[in-house]
Amino acid sequence: MLKTLAIIKGGVSTKDLNPILTHVKIKDGWITSTNGRLTISAPVALPNDIEVIVPATxxxxxxxxxxxxxxxxxxxxKLxxxxxKFRAFLPIMTDVTFPSPQTSGDIIHAGDFIPTINKLMQFVGDDASRSWANGILFYDGQAYAxxxxxxxxxxxEWSGPAICIPNFLINELLRIKKEIVSIRSDGETITFQLEDQVWLNSSTLPTRWPNVLKMxxxxxxxLIxxxxxxxxxxxxxxxxxxxDPKSPKIILSETGVSTEKGDHEASVDxxxxSTSLWRAEPLLNLLSNTDKIGISIDFSQHPRPCPWIRGDGVRGVIVGLKQ
Structure with a gap:
């Protein structure tokens, strides 16, 4: 049972603005959690006559x-x-309706879904003002982040409609580490059925992305x-x-790599x-985990977006700073 509880805890809200979202529902041998965005449900070894909504933690x-x-x-x-010698008594929430999302839409063929999201997760945004970027977009034979x-x-190999899957759902799939049995979506919600009858459901993010194909x-x-x-x-x-340690910048030139001028500075021949200016953090993010697979970058395109491609087939562009 502890393994099941470790799975469903990912759907429990950490805030008590809506008390029911900090509870779990137990009914007909299933336990379900939801935080208002993500719902997780799994079979649990409890008597079928136990039907309660109790505090999750x-x-x-x-x-x-x-x-x-x-x-x-x-x-x-009470439950x-x-x-x-141990006994605990938990209050049972009554006269409330526990959120129960409905699974709908067609079954989607997604190919190697987990390897795909593993390749892109380091590029997923976390900006509340750009919610569309806080996930992975599946569209027209490509996955974007x-x-x-x-x-x-x-x-x-995604066969479904254009969908942007939120990062919090992807993070739970990677945390749970169970094989995906099926994916079903109607474009607005998505449900993952995993092995051992575990399932996850959430709404999708907006698909109103910039014109990535134009880039x-x-x-x-x-040629890179x-x-x-x-x-x-x-x-x-x-x-x-x-x-400036709070916003470090890297200068590239035909002679090497250097910091900006200041009280302390450094360079490497x-x-x-090609001459260009970069924020250090995203540049190092792009370079991370490429020591074995290799990466090519065309810095000569700066200040326009500079194209890059990794040895594992992931490609894209990176935007530098104006000098």
Whole structure:
């Protein structure tokens, strides 16, 4: 049971603005949690006659204390959880309707869905003012992610409608680590059926993205050259010497990599680069995890978006700073 509770806790709200969202619903041998955005449900080893809505964190804590607890509803209308000398009594929420999303839409063929989202998650945004960027967009044979500085995409076998899957749902899929049995969506909601009958449901994000195809229209990814050896290490070595540690910037030139001028500064000699100015954080984000697969970047396009492509097929553009 503890493994099941570890799964459904991802759907429990951490805020108590709406008390029912901090509860779990137990009915017909199933336990369900929802935080208003994400719903998670799974079979649970409880008697079918136990039908309650109880505080999630207290329920989980009581089960952990018992390991193999016994459950019953007391004459006073509370849920009793006991084992040996331990007993806990939880209040049962009544006269409320627990949110129950309906699964609808066609079954979608998604190919290697988990490997696809693993390739793109580092580029997913987290900006409340641009909610459309806080997920992965599946559209016309491609999956897209952006943090508004980097745009990334990779080919996919997605057969469904254009959908932007929110990052909080993707994070739960990666946390739970269960095989996906099926995906169903009507375009506005999406449901993942996982092994062991676990399922997750959420609304999708807006698909009103910028014209990403236009950004690729003048780019020949086959002509991009690999970055010089030791490029990432050079940036990491000079990073502590950036005059503004809160917003470090990296200067590229035909002679190497350097910080801006200041009380402290540093540089590394290197050939094969083009003059351009970059925020260090997104540049290092793009370079991360590429030591084995390799990456090519065309810095010569600066100040226009600069195209890049990784050895695993992920490609995109990155936007620098105006000098």
């Amino acid at each position: 207290k329920f989980i804590a009581a089960v952990k204390a018992c390991k193999e607890p016994k459950f019953k509803i007391t004459d006073g209308g 009793s959880i006991s084992k040996g 952006t943090n508004n500085v980097i745009l990334a995409s990779v080919e996919t 690729y229209s003048t780019v020949d990814f086959n 050259k690999k970055i010089p050896e030791g490029f990432q290490e050079a940036i990491e070595n000079i990073l502590p010497f950036c005059p 290197m050939e094969g680069l």
